[in-house]
Amino acid sequence: MREMEHVKKNPDAKLIRLGVGDTTQPIPHTTTSVMSQYAQALATIEGYSGYGAEQGNKWWCMACGGWCSGGVWRGVVGAVVVYWCVVAGAVVELRKAIAKTIYKDRGITSDEIFISDGAQCDISRLQAYVDSSVIIGQASKFQEQTGKYNNIVYMSSGPENNFFPDLSNTPRTDIIFFCSPNNPTGYAASRRELEQLVEFAKINGSIIIFDSVYATYISDDSPRSIFEIPGAKEVAIEVSSFSKLAGFTGVRLGWTVVPKDLCYSSGFPVINDYDRIACTCFSGASNLAQAGGLACLSPQGYKALQSTIDYYMKNAEMLADTFKSFGLKVYGGQNVPYLWVHFPGSKSWDIFNQILEKTHILTVPGRGFGNKGEEFIRVSAFAPRDSIYEASMRLTNYFSETTPKKLLMKLP
Amino acid sequence: MREMEHVKKNPDAKLIRLGVGDTTQPIPHTTTSVMSQYAQALATIEGYSGYGAEQGNKWWCMACGGWCSGGVWRGVVGAVVVYWCVVAGAVVELRKAIAKTIYKDRGITSDEIFISDGAQCDISRLQAYVDSSVIIGQASKFQEQTGKYNNIVYMSSGPENNFFPDLSNTPRTDIIFFCSPNNPTGYAASRRELEQLVEFAKINGSIIIFDSVYATYISDDSPRSIFEIPGAKEVAIEVSSFSKLAGFTGVRLGWTVVPKDLCYSSGFPVINDYDRIACTCFSGASNLAQAGGLACLSPQGYKALQSTIDYYMKNAEMLADTFKSFGLKVYGGQNVPYLWVHFPGSKSWDIFNQILEKTHILTVPGRGFGNKGEEFIRVSAFAPRDSIYEASMRLTNYFSETTPKKLLMKLP
Structure with a gap:
């Protein structure tokens, strides 16, 4: 719903989907x-x-x-x-x-x-x-x-x-x-x-x-x-x-x-x-x-899929570095191709909505996974590399410019 | 079990499988x-x-x-x-x-x-x-x-x-x-x-x-x-x-x-x-x-699969003619690619076993479908045409030669 609404409201924005853990890279x-x-x-x-x-x-x-x-x-x-x-x-x-x-x-x-x-x-x-x-x-x-x-x-x-x-x-x-x-x-x-x-x-x-x-x-x-x-x-x-x-x-x-x-x-x-x-x-x-x-x-097939895994893990590393640069605590990303980013004191749906509205990036509000996810969002690294670059840039622009005014009020 | 036993006991016999309704013809x-x-x-x-x-x-x-x-x-x-x-x-x-x-x-x-x-x-x-x-x-x-x-x-x-x-x-x-x-x-x-x-x-x-x-x-x-x-x-x-x-x-x-x-x-x-x-x-x-x-x-694809259906239905017709020629009542075969053959007074497992042992043809004993199937066997027409020919021949040989002595004792 939120995504469809957003696309309707912002028909020209290029949405980057880091929500659902959906593989994006071709099969070898x-x-x-x-x-x-x-x-x-x-x-x-x-x-x-x-x-x-x-x-x-x-x-x-x-x-x-x-x-x-x-x-x-x-x-x-x-x-x-x-x-x-x-x-x-x-x-x-x-x-x-x-x-x-x-x-x-x-x-x-x-x-x-x-x-x-x-x-x-x-x-x-x-x-x-x-x-x-x-x-x-x-x-x-x-x-x-x-x-x-x-x-x-x-x-x-x-x-x-x-x-x-x-x-x-x-x-x-x-x-x-x-x-x-x-x-x-x-x-x-x-x-x-x-x-x-x-x-x-x-x-x-x-x-x-x-x-x-x-x-x-x-x-x-x-x-x-x-x-x-x-x-x-x-x-x-x-x-x-x-x-x-x-x-x-x-x-x-x-x-x-x-x-x-x-x-x-x-x-x-x-x-x-x-x-x-x-x-x-x-x-x-x-x-x-x-x-x-x-x-x-097969040995050949297994080697090929390993390089796709490396690709996603490199994505995860880039995203993790981005969120860490805002002073946020980032979990995951080392053994999985997604991050679990902590926004202490914030509500996950608020964070989700802010990021979506301001950067056109789709994540998953942690609340969807249960009460313990309230202060978190999940960010998937299943995406083409250029989307990851673009997402990192948008996040950096938004967080460095607007964080002091808006978001950091709730950040530690 | 019965099939594996049979194959073990008759390693040289060419088993014809008209049991499980398993498609056999290539996809168009x-x-x-x-x-x-x-x-x-x-x-x-x-x-x-x-x-x-x-x-x-x-x-x-x-x-x-x-x-x-x-x-x-x-x-x-x-x-x-x-x-x-x-x-x-x-x-x-x-x-x-x-x-x-x-x-x-x-x-x-x-x-x-x-x-x-x-x-x-x-x-x-x-x-x-x-x-x-x-x-x-x-x-x-x-x-x-x-x-x-x-x-x-x-x-x-x-x-x-x-x-x-x-x-x-x-x-x-x-x-x-x-x-x-x-x-x-x-x-x-x-x-x-x-x-x-x-x-x-x-x-x-x-x-x-x-x-x-x-x-x-x-x-x-x-x-x-x-x-x-x-x-x-x-x-x-x-x-x-x-x-x-x-x-x-x-x-x-x-x-x-x-x-x-x-x-x-x-x-x-x-x-x-x-x-x-x-x-x-x-x-x-x-x-x-x-x-x-x-x-x-697609129109082309649908036409092609129809000809495979016709192929199986022709098989069914040939098998039905075979069983009918022994004076048996045959159901199915007109709207489905299998027959439901009635052996009044017989037990389906006995019929199944006799046909398997004497003709090396695998069918399904009707009893497996419930009590009402006791006097029936199900015979599938999902098979290559030459297997159907061969099966009809074996059945004809067996039923015409041995029926008077053995099987017909139980037939109407």
Whole structure:
């Protein structure tokens, strides 16, 4: 709304969008050419694959080892059953490639990896727990004032606790959603902190859903996967994606790791349930996207995507320098391609509006992420380099000229 | 399991798979070349699109008209918000193309169409209602004996009621799942029957979830969409897909129609809820698949896919003639690319096993679709023509030679 209003009011202003974390740089040719060839091959008998029926003997559902004859309406299960085992060419290979490339030395095997159409979708499937809880009332009452549900514990993190929750004060929950590097704060949890988290989950019998979609942006020695932590395989699921890793926000591809060692208190392996849900509710990621994912993980492809990551991180550095030059405290930017900029004493929507109106730059007001974001804005570095230059210049002009008069009244 | 066993036991037999309805014929070149070009363009600044941020002013969530600041964990909503409005180039165009091509003269506008990654996924999202019901106990007890939940009404259809349920005996439900042409029976409901169904839903305040994934295979004058029925817009959602329409089982693309006229008893439009769920739980179909979908709906592309449909329907005709020549009653095949073959007095698993062992042809035992399928097998016509010839020959040899001795003992 605000953006559309702004564009309407300022039809000639060149808006720079540093709001939503949307990738902007082209996908390396090594990857697009594979997808392109794969698409062409779909027009040939040899290259065509549907659910994959012609690809040999991996016809059956991993979950139920058969026709999945749960009697589900209209028999679509029959079709899906096939899928998981058979897009094969791509799925099986891609699982192997992920195990080998991303989970090398982390003890994860390819059959613990599930290809998805992006982390968002997998997280939704897992969050269904939260949503269902809300729907059936287990989350208890929604508090208008705090914007929270009573029975959902919000782990609070800000500068005062170095962006890592105080676990000694955190009540037990069944599921712990944890995102590192964190969005929006940009903080990558340290090895010691993740060890504490794993320990906490063990003691409480909780399952950690670990979101590592920004892991490849980590530049220091923070763990890139929860499975770098000993014992994590008994308490954690990891959700990740090619979106930020390889610019696949539009292509749609991701994965979820469900270790065989992860069991319910009854001793029943979670992976069996996950298989079943995946078989029933999901027909798999597009074979074109999977072909692209495979290309990304080739040595050549991986090198190419690394240079796109470097490009965004250079953007982040330039933006961070800009905000720091105004005397502001800037978080993030080191292990993620966005900043979490602190304006002590200000309201995030005010800052957001001022920046938009005066510099035509779109950011995200921190309040949108919860109460703790009230004094912050998030600034994305996903943009072409010239937009970053231009944004830095506009910000510098505005802040150096007008800050004394207007904004600095609220600044420290 | 049975298939793998069989292949193991008969390593030299050439198995013909007429089981799962899996498309086998290449996608027309007019479509694959567009996907191929689209993939190549992703390597260029001009052709790249992520969530679509660079594509103008359609930045906001259709559902909430803003940042969707529901405070959802990690702010991914921010990203998704963008998606629905912005993959734009493709989504908006594809929605328009579907409205113009598939829903011409049916009064459906493009903003009532939601692009998905395939009917399976949309149905799951809708079925979440059923699954949730089961989980929270509203479906009541699972009956081991019947394989049914007490509070779910199974609309029974077979030859005795011409494959259309007797609505005068059907209890009221909130949601009515209805598939036409039906899988597995192959029956396409007539206009009169669908008028009855719409009337039934109106009287009961039910919502029909209408699955029309096989609609383009209809060769008689049965309705191809529930929205051919007057008043359906007030009671129905339609779910469909490019999978069977265009051989996109692996590419993944579908759509759902939620008419603005469809409201809860409170008067609140269902489309507002659907938007919200889509925004929160889904990041959209792959842009590559959407580009392909658009190509399919061009005049040239549509003509090409029609010839693939004709190919499968010719297969179905050949298979139907074969089974009929044994004196068996064959349903389906006229409006769908599969047969529902009746073996009165036999058990479907026995028939399935006999055919597999004696002819190395894989079908689906009807029992997998529920009790009413006990005397049936489903035979798919999704196969290369030479496999259909070969299958017809093997079946003819087997049935004409061995039927008197073995199989006919159970036949009428």
